[in-house]
Amino acid sequence: MVPVRLVTSETGLSRTQAAKLLASRGPNEIPVARRASRWWALAKQLTHFFALLLWAAAGLAFLIGMPQLAVAIVIVVVVNAGFAHIQEYRADRAAERLRDLMPANATVIRDGHRLTIPAARLVPGDLVLLEAGDRISADLRVVGGEIAVDESMLTGEGVARRVTTDATVYAGTFAVEGAAAARVSATGVRTRLAQITMLTRQTHRPPSPLAVRLNRVVTVIAVVAVAVGAMFFGISLLLGSDPAVGFVFALGVTVALVPEGLLPTVTLSLAWGARAMADKNALVKRLESVETLGSVTYICTDKTGTLTRNQMTVTRVWTPRGLASVTGEGYEPRGDVDGPREAVEALAYAAVRASSGRLVEHDGHATPHGDPMEVAFHVLALRCGIDVAAREAAEPEKHRYAFDSARLMSSTLVEDTLYVKGAPEAVFSRCRDTGSAAEAAADFARSGLRVLAVAARTASAMGQGAEADERDLTLLGVAGLADPPRPDVADAIAACRRAGIRLTVVTGDHPATASAVARRVGLLDHGSLVITGAELPGDEAALAELLDRDGVVVARVTPEDKLRIARALQNSGHIVAMTGDGVNDAPALRTADIGIAMGASGSDIAREAADLVLLDDHFATIVAAVERGRATFVNIRRFLTYHLTDNVAELAPFVVWALSGGSFPLAIGVLQILALDIGTDLLPALALGAEPPNPRTMTTGARTGALINRGVLIRAFGVLGPAEVLASLTAFTVVLLAGGWLPGSDVPAPLLHIASGTAFAAIVLGQLANAFACRSVSRPAFRIALTTNRLLLVAVGIEIVLLGVFLGLPPLAQLLGGGWPSLLGWTLAVAAVPMVLAADAAHKTVINHRWRTR
Numbered sequence: 001m002v003p004v005r006l007v008t009s010e011t012g013l014s015r016t017q018a019a020k021l022l023a024s025r026g027p028n029e030i031p032v033a034r035r036a037s038r039w040w041a042l043a044k045q046l047t048h049f050f051a052l053l054l055w056a057a058a059g060l061a062f063l064i065g066m067p068q069l070a071v072a073i074v075i076v077v078v079v080n081a082g083f084a085h086i087q088e089y090r091a092d093r094a095a096e097r098l099r100d101l102m103p104a105n106a107t108v109i110r111d112g113h114r115l116t117i118p119a120a121r122l123v124p125g126d127l128v129l130l131e132a133g134d135r136i137s138a139d140l141r142v143v144g145g146e147i148a149v150d151e152s153m154l155t156g157e158g159v160a161r162r163v164t165t166d167a168t169v170y171a172g173t174f175a176v177e178g179a180a181a182a183r184v185s186a187t188g189v190r191t192r193l194a195q196i197t198m199l200t201r202q203t204h205r206p207p208s209p210l211a212v213r214l215n216r217v218v219t220v221i222a223v224v225a226v227a228v229g230a231m232f233f234g235i236s237l238l239l240g241s242d243p244a245v246g247f248v249f250a251l252g253v254t255v256a257l258v259p260e261g262l263l264p265t266v267t268l269s270l271a272w273g274a275r276a277m278a279d280k281n282a283l284v285k286r287l288e289s290v291e292t293l294g295s296v297t298y299i300c301t302d303k304t305g306t307l308t309r310n311q312m313t314v315t316r317v318w319t320p321r322g323l324a325s326v327t328g329e330g331y332e333p334r335g336d337v338d339g340p341r342e343a344v345e346a347l348a349y350a351a352v353r354a355s356s357g358r359l360v361e362h363d364g365h366a367t368p369h370g371d372p373m374e375v376a377f378h379v380l381a382l383r384c385g386i387d388v389a390a391r392e393a394a395e396p397e398k399h400r401y402a403f404d405s406a407r408l409m410s411s412t413l414v415e416d417t418l419y420v421k422g423a424p425e426a427v428f429s430r431c432r433d434t435g436s437a438a439e440a441a442a443d444f445a446r447s448g449l450r451v452l453a454v455a456a457r458t459a460s461a462m463g464q465g466a467e468a469d470e471r472d473l474t475l476l477g478v479a480g481l482a483d484p485p486r487p488d489v490a491d492a493i494a495a496c497r498r499a500g501i502r503l504t505v506v507t508g509d510h511p512a513t514a515s516a517v518a519r520r521v522g523l524l525d526h527g528s529l530v531i532t533g534a535e536l537p538g539d540e541a542a543l544a545e546l547l548d549r550d551g552v553v554v555a556r557v558t559p560e561d562k563l564r565i566a567r568a569l570q571n572s573g574h575i576v577a578m579t580g581d582g583v584n585d586a587p588a589l590r591t592a593d594i595g596i597a598m599g600a601s602g603s604d605i606a607r608e609a610a611d612l613v614l615l616d617d618h619f620a621t622i623v624a625a626v627e628r629g630r631a632t633f634v635n636i637r638r639f640l641t642y643h644l645t646d647n648v649a650e651l652a653p654f655v656v657w658a659l660s661g662g663s664f665p666l667a668i669g670v671l672q673i674l675a676l677d678i679g680t681d682l683l684p685a686l687a688l689g690a691e692p693p694n695p696r697t698m699t700t701g702a703r704t705g706a707l708i709n710r711g712v713l714i715r716a717f718g719v720l721g722p723a724e725v726l727a728s729l730t731a732f733t734v735v736l737l738a739g740g741w742l743p744g745s746d747v748p749a750p751l752l753h754i755a756s757g758t759a760f761a762a763i764v765l766g767q768l769a770n771a772f773a774c775r776s777v778s779r780p781a782f783r784i785a786l787t788t789n790r791l792l793l794v795a796v797g798i799e800i801v802l803l804g805v806f807l808g809l810p811p812l813a814q815l816l817g818g819g820w821p822s823l824l825g826w827t828l829a830v831a832a833v834p835m836v837l838a839a840d841a842a843h844k845t846v847i848n849h850r851w852r853t854r
Contacts, residue, residue: 010143010181012109012127021123028122028138028187030194045081076678106137109181126184132356132370134175138184139191142167145180146402148371149173162403176371177356178402196559196586213707217640228651229254235658251670253654265639265682269689273632281615282625283599289611291636292594293629296501298574299622300565300588303507303514306579306598306619307521308483312372314380315484316449318440319343319477328383330484331359331366331375335383345384347477351377351454352388353397353412353419373450376481377421401466411470413462418469420455424478427453431475441478448516449480489521492620497550499626499698504552506562506578511555518553525551533557540564544572562588579614579622580606596622623698631693638774639685641712641720645770646681648721649728649763656729665747667732667759669817680764680802683795684771690791691775711777715843720773723839724766727832732759735825750819757807757818758825764803766832768796773840778848780841 013021045051054077062070106119109127119137122128128140130147146164151173163169169182171191188194229250236246270291274284284290304310311330316323317339324339337344357374359366359382368375381388395414403410409422420427424441428434437453444451455473462469496503503523507514511530518524528551536554537543547554547569554565562578566588569576578585578592586609589595597610598617607613614621653667735758739751747755771792772781786793807813807820821829 010109010127011112013123013125014111018110018121018123018126021125022121025123026188027120029120030188030191042081046077051077051081073674076674079678107131107134122184122187124184124187128182128184129179130169130175130182131179132175132177136169136171136173136175138171139186140169140182141185142169142180142182145178147175147178147180148403150176177374217707225254232654232658236662239662241662253651265643265685265689266636268686269632269635269639272686272690273628273635277612277625277628280624280628281599281618281621282628283613283615284611285613286611289594290629291632292575293577293612293626294631294633295575295629296577296594296626298502298504298569299496299577299579300504300506300562300569300592301579301619301622302581302585302598303505303509303517304483304581306581306614306617307489307505307517307523308485310372310483310617311368312376312450312481312483314348314376314479315482316444316447316480317344317347317477318437318444318479319347320435320475323440326380326383328379331368331379333359333366333379333382335379337384341384343477344380345386346456347454347479348377348381348384349386349388349391350419350456350476351421351452351479352381352386353392353414354410354421354454356400358388372483373452373481377479380479399463401470407466407470409470411466413469416458416460416462418457418459418462418473420457420470420473421452424451424453427455427473427475430471431455431473434475437475437478444478444480445512447480448513448520449482450513451478451480453478483517485517485521486618486620488618488620492623493522495623495698496626499630501626502548502550502574504547504554504565506554506557506565508557509555511553514555515553518551523551524553528552530555533561536561536564540568540571544568548572548574559585559587563591566592577622579619580610581617585609627693627698630697631691632689634697635689635691636707637709637712638691639688640707641716642685642688642767642770642774643681644708644712644716645720645724645774646676646763646767648717649724649766650676652725652729653732653759663744665736665752665755667729668756668763671816672756672760672818675806675816676760676763676767679806680799681767683798684767684792687789687792687795688771688774691789694776715777715840719839719843720770720836723836724763724770724832727766727828727835728759728762731762731825731828731832732756734828735822738822738824753813753817753819754822754825757813758821758829760816760818761803761807761821761826761829762832764799765829766836768799769833769836769840771796773837776844778844780844781837782841 054073058070058073058077105116106122107114107116107129108122109115109129110117114129122138126138127143128138130136130140130145132147136149142163142165144165146162147169149161149163149169151161151170163180168185169175171186171193186192232253233246233250236250237243267287270287273290274287277284277290301307309330313328313330314326316325317337318324319340321340321343324337324341324344326335326337326344328335351374355371355374355377357368357370357372357378359375359378360369378388397412397414399413401407401411401413403422407422408426409420411418411420420430424437428438441451441453454476456476457469457471457473493503505514505518505523511532515524515530518528524530529546529549530553531546533554533556537546543564547565554561557565562580562585566576566578570591570593575594576592577594577596578588579596579598580586580589581598585597585606589597589606589609589611594612595610596612596614597606599607599613599615612625650668650673656664657666732755735755736747736751739748739755741747741751769781772784775781775784775789775792805812806816807818813819
């Protein structure tokens with residue numbers, strides 16, 4: 001293939017002019033948004049409402065002479081902040097690694113000399129030379145030559161645009177064919193690319209559904225904890241207790257109600273979900289996006305590369321000798337032709353010679369170079385067994401007539417044969433006989449195929465110009481090209497519909513092309529809506545009402561259209577996921593509840609704006625990520641149930657103490673509560689966060705309800721919590737009575753030490769059983785295979801070891817306030833396991849019976 005190069009006689013700017021313009025206009029760069037400092041980000045994690053509550057508790061504990069408690073609470077705050085900050089920092093680092101938008105160099109004419117300069121030093125008025133393969137480095141006005149430009153990054157249009165003199169091409173796009181000279185019309189912040197970038201930065205991500213729900217949970221828990229703590233402080237004063245002692249009790253109640261391990265548990269559960277998504281080729285940039293995916297109710301998906309392979313391929317061919325079908329995968333040279341093979345071979349070779357796009361071998365892999373439709377003809381030739389390289393070497397081209405918008409065709413003269421390809425109507429008008437080609441072309445177009453006609457002419461006197469040479473052509477045939485849907489898209493779309501998620505194709509492509517693909521994958525039926533961006537209503541409410549349905553195609557959209565669509569659907573109550581790969585998609589990706597960028601084919605600015613990057617560009621990967629997000633939401637409910645159950649068991653001793661007027665001893669102390677919250681309980685809760693999805697995850701509506709719903713409250717406060725309370729307080733009381741204690745009398749310190757250790761052990765073992773009970777809201781623990789969550793088995797093993805350490809290590813046991821239980825005590829503590837599991841199984845039996853009888 002002979003490269004097309006442009007020769008120009010213009011001298012361009014002088015070096016002096018360029019230097020002055022550079023000083024006045026500034027470099028040709030898009031400013032990088034400043035990121036908040038790491039220390040400021042860490043400070044935010046240490047000073048939110050939940051953290052401030054714990055800081056206050058730590059300060060008060062220190063003032064009343066309990067430094068151990070103060071230090072323990074501070075550790076909780078720091079651990080919470082550390083987990084959140086590390087994950088946020090990783091997301092920022094990922095975005096920085098993905099930023100590489102503008103090209104490094106550009107070829108210009110200055111002082112009459114051809115120079116290669118850094119693209120950042122381009123100035124308005126510079127004369128830039130463009131060739132196929134160049135990334136365009138500024139907004140340019142073409143002054144000579146002709147090129148085809150891939151603008152999909154800016155417009156979403158999958159077909160390269162042919163441009164000639166006076167046309168404008170934009171920074172960030174690619175020249176895929178031809179050569180041209182162009183004047184720089186805008187640089188840096190004045191380019192179209194920069195305008196879209198600024199629009200992206202001016203948009204703000206909405207708070208994630210998880211953040212809203214967690215803030216609500218934390219606020220309610222904090223208010224309740226402080227109010228109940230104050231109530232118990234008042235009760236202790238009424239009972240005549242010393243104010244300092246009363247404050248300790250009140251602080252213990254407050255600490256018992258505050259789930260200190262909640263935030264790190266949520267963070268690590270999201271991190272686990274993010275890791276699971278990465279294994280499925282979905283890179284999460286913001287941890288909260290893991291759960292947000294599970295809440296999605298509406299997906300706006302691009303077409304090219306997401307629903308389709310982004311690989312044009314010839315699938316049907318009409319020739320004067322009959323129809324042929326072509327099989328083969330993507331750009332794989334191997335395939336088969338079913339039909340008049342010789343006629344198809346003639347068409348394929350002619351189309352390749354009239355094109356410059358090629359399939360190029362690089363490092364053992366075949367990669368497309370040039371216009372995708374032209375590459376498709378090269379692949380067709382290879383599938384026909386044609387050695388294109390050998391024949392090109394033997395038959396070099398003499399002249400090439402580039403495509404232009406007036407002729408709608410391109411051609412190449414090889415020896416005495418002219419090979420022509422172009423729009424069917426243009427080629428047909430120059431052919432001697434077309435037969436039934438027009439009917440075939442119309443049939444191909446109705447099937448959603450792009451259609452090109454191919455012809456040839458052999459004559460001795462040629463090279464007189466396109467108008468003279470491109471006449472009296474012999475039609476070789478008509479080719480139908482498709483960008484085939486990905487094979488797993490139809491199943492993924494069906495899974496979305498079973499999950500209650502609505503789908504819309506939002507694309508810059510032609511509506512006929514987009515709707516044909518949507519129909520092939522099952523997203524569109526005959527009663528669905530197909531509309532263009534120009535036809536969208538201006539009123540936001542009307543726009544939301546129009547699009548609030550399943551199976552819509554919105555074609556020819558602008559960046560502003562996508563932004564309006566996202567906002568209108570959000571304001572109508574939807575949790576919106578928006579996919580995209582181009583610079584034009586970035587504002588909408590940032591505004592959507594979950595922005596999903598293409599990792600294999602997308603632009604860097606789209607990846608930076610997104611919350612999730614698909615490493616393989618598959619729509620099916622989105623569905624797998626949604627399933628993981630829904631599982632994460634359910635898992636958060638699981639360990640919230642687990643945490644709240646523990647809170648019931650921790651609070652009950654204080655309630656009994658208060659109701660008895662102080663005559664019944666306090667079963668556990670404040671430090672024991674902290675040992676439960678951040679010691680024995682944390683790992684099983686984290687393991688519940690790794691519970692895998694179950695078969696029903698994608699068969700119900702989106703996870704849009706509250707984290708703590710009626711079911712969670714009933715299980716925690718009505719079933720599991722009371723079972724733990726009964727087990728722990730019964731064990732505590734029996735050990736006291738067996739040791740000779742009489743109600744109303746003082747308890748000897750050694751006996752109270754052993755009894756308190758027994759109550760602590762019963763709570764820990766009850767929580768062990770509770771962890772297995774929380775794996776399902778409908779199936780008893782004994783009906784769930786242990787091996788489906790091996791992390792839980794490890795966590796429970798560590799929990800048992802920690803129980804032994806807390807009770808068996810004398811200095812630690814003395815600090816916490818609970819000693820090693822007696823044989824009776826251990827027997828009673830172990831009984832907590834069957835008590836909790838039995839209560840859980842009974843409750844689920846009742847619930848399942850109600851479901852079956854509805």
